[in-house]
Amino acid sequence: MTENFLGTPLIASKHGAGLDALTWYIHWLMFVLFVGWAIYFIYVLFRFRKTTNPSADHVGVRSHFSTYVEVGVAVTEAVLLIGFAVPLWAKSVEKFPPENQSVVIRVTGKQFNWISRYPGQDGVFGRQDIKFVTGQNPLGTDPADPNLKDDVMISSGSEMAVPVNTNVIVHISSLDVIHSFKVFPMRINQDAIPGMSVPVHFFPTKTGTYPSNCAQLCGQGHSSMSGTLKVLSPADYDAWLKLKTASGAGGANEFE
Numbered sequence: 001m002t003e004n005f006l007g008t009p010l011i012a013s014k015h016g017a018g019l020d021a022l023t024w025y026i027h028w029l030m031f032v033l034f035v036g037w038a039i040y041f042i043y044v045l046f047r048f049r050k051t052t053n054p055s056a057d058h059v060g061v062r063s064h065f066s067t068y069v070e071v072g073v074a075v076t077e078a079v080l081l082i083g084f085a086v087p088l089w090a091k092s093v094e095k096f097p098p099e100n101q102s103v104v105i106r107v108t109g110k111q112f113n114w115i116s117r118y119p120g121q122d123g124v125f126g127r128q129d130i131k132f133v134t135g136q137n138p139l140g141t142d143p144a145d146p147n148l149k150d151d152v153m154i155s156s157g158s159e160m161a162v163p164v165n166t167n168v169i170v171h172i173s174s175l176d177v178i179h180s181f182k183v184f185p186m187r188i189n190q191d192a193i194p195g196m197s198v199p200v201h202f203f204p205t206k207t208g209t210y211p212s213n214c215a216q217l218c219g220q221g222h223s224s225m226s227g228t229l230k231v232l233s234p235a236d237y238d239a240w241l242k243l244k245t246a247s248g249a250g251g252a253n254e255f256e
């Protein structure tokens with residue numbers, strides 16, 4: 001199946017093609033079933049019309065054809081489930097790349113934007129604790145933790161960046177209600193749940209600027225939770241991160 005067949009969104013991550021392939025296999029099966037049932041329906045209307053069948057036949061079907069078709073459909077569905085869906089799911093929830101070889105980001109949804117947080121040059125996130133939470137410090141970062149110094153926090157929600165051809169792990173959480181972090185071209189979509197941090201991983205394969213969205217209706221400003229995810233070359237990504245650090249995002253805060 002070619003990419004973007006019938007106008008499906010661009011795929012810009014490694015696992016995206018497999019996910020779309022499964023979606024297409026299911027749709028092809030549904031298409032075959034639809035055509036099959038439609039043909040059967042028209043056949044039955046004609047074959048059992050009243051003029052040639054004035055009285056009902058209580059014996060019904062005598063051949064095993066319908067049984068074979070039933071078994072065929074069930075086997076196809078089992079192959080889709082066991083052969084494709086389960087392995088894809090296992091890969092996305094169990095086969096995480098090692099964190100020390102990945103770009104790790106923490107993304108927190110709130111009404112109504114996303115806060116993204118990068119560990120900075122040292123690769124270590126500053127400590128967070130509920131006792132530090134204030135209006136100015138909604139994530140509860142520990143101001144005394146030296147690891148916090150170079151963390152980059154972007155609260156505008158409109159902009160995130162990752163380097164191309166690198167494993168990316170995003171830990172997703174929420175400060176208030178259930179949101180959902182969705183980047184269609186990356187084929188990732190994960191609910192942001194208060195009190196939980198749920199990771200997703202992907203491997204961006206194409207540089208570009210892609211839309212991100214909140215995929216759960218989370219309140220009046222839901223539609224304003226759209227942003228962008230930039231996939232940059234490694235050099236551009238480093239420059240971007242440096243710029244963000246230099247622009248005062250280090251250690252905290254772009255909080256308004």
Ligand SMILES: [Cu+2]
Nearest residue numbers: 179214218225
């Ligand atoms: Cu939302």
